[in-house]
Amino acid sequence: MLHDGLAAGAATSAGVATGALPSHRSRSILPIRNVQSSSTAVTGRFEESPLSVQLSLSVNGRAVTATVDARTLLVEFLRNELALTGTHVGCDTGQCGACTVLLDGRAVKACNMLAAQANGAKVMTIEGLAAADGTLHPMQAAFKECHGLQCGFCTPGMVMSAVDLVERHPKADEKTIREQLEGNLCRCTGYQNIVHAVQQGAAAMAK
């Protein structure tokens, strides 16, 4: 069976039967601005249809339920429906890691998965790291102190990857840190200070 791959050429030769796609696409999404203050269920708005899915997950410790278009990517759900815009979209092709969030504690690229793939899971975004009183997470504090960011665009993804990394490698050396951050690109190329920040953050997290 030949299936539709990513390679140019293979793509065109792969006929994928879809049948007629319904043209019904009514969307009435109202961004939820008050999610930070909400401690209970948050409900997104999308007309229920065969093309929608019911989501029920935890985001930064809060229960969230919503009906969304099945096509909704996790990063779109976080940014557009929950207004959690700390999770950035750099490349939108799974390459740069700016959209990294934790899915049940594991770093994943939110632009390269459907929101439905996070159903039932615990999602943590950059907004969920700091304490309720605003005290930065030790990894965030380390990025600030070590000047581990320049424009800051890659930073949310870097910090989330770093938190996952330190959970698994509490005493990571520089080589391990660089290997484990392979999925996160910094277009300001400030890697030196990012590695310092992760080392300092790891030490602070161990305390």
Place this chain on the structure above:
Amino acid sequence: MYSFELKKADSVADAAALIKETGGKPLAGGQSLVAAMKMRLAQPGTLVELSGIAELQGIRREGDAIVVGAMTRHAEVAASAAVKSAIPALAMLAEGIGDRQVRNMGTLGGSLANNDPAACYPAAVLGLGATVHTNTRKIAADEFFKGMYETALDDGELITAVSFPVPKKAAYVKFVQPASRFALVGVFVAQTASGVRVAVTGAASSVFRARPIEEALAKSFTADAARAVKTAADGLNTDLHGSAEYRAHLVSVLAGRAVAAAG
């Protein structure tokens, strides 16, 4: 991305029935499929999510083989004590796929069904002479990979697990294409109960066995013996990252490195 219906299956039988009924496609980690759908290279009318199917999960030892469920994530294979002790080359291969985030989502079954010409797992499956289990049959590695993005799977057939025979020794060495992190060329070398096997990924339209190197290594399992074989460039890939001649050269060099790494 075009609209689709999403259905979640709770057993292999359920998934197979849903796919048959709808003509849909299975969704594993989505690391290749979601990307292809975003670019409208794939437009399934229905996606059947496999992540809730318990029988597709997990890693277990069965006699002289390690059996890995189709939905096992790359990161789980990389971290598995059973895999590390029985087939360390397989754990290392999994740890070298893409990056941490990709390894946390991507699955063995998805990688094999996709059969990207530069993917890593096909080299392990072919190099170890593994057996691909599906919901209807068992397919030997030598019969599974048919060409670029093409496998022996029938429409709607689901990979359920892969049984990897434990080799005497094995190693995988990948020359990374730094932008994609896939293999520019990757070579898996194994000394198995049925002889030496050498599988090459990234170099041609699909993974293949380097028979001349296998023959040389059968006589003398040394890095020099592998390196001395001149791999023909005919039929190998040329692209902006490397010519067919360059890839041919890499095949022998990496086979030598893999023999050295296998010890």
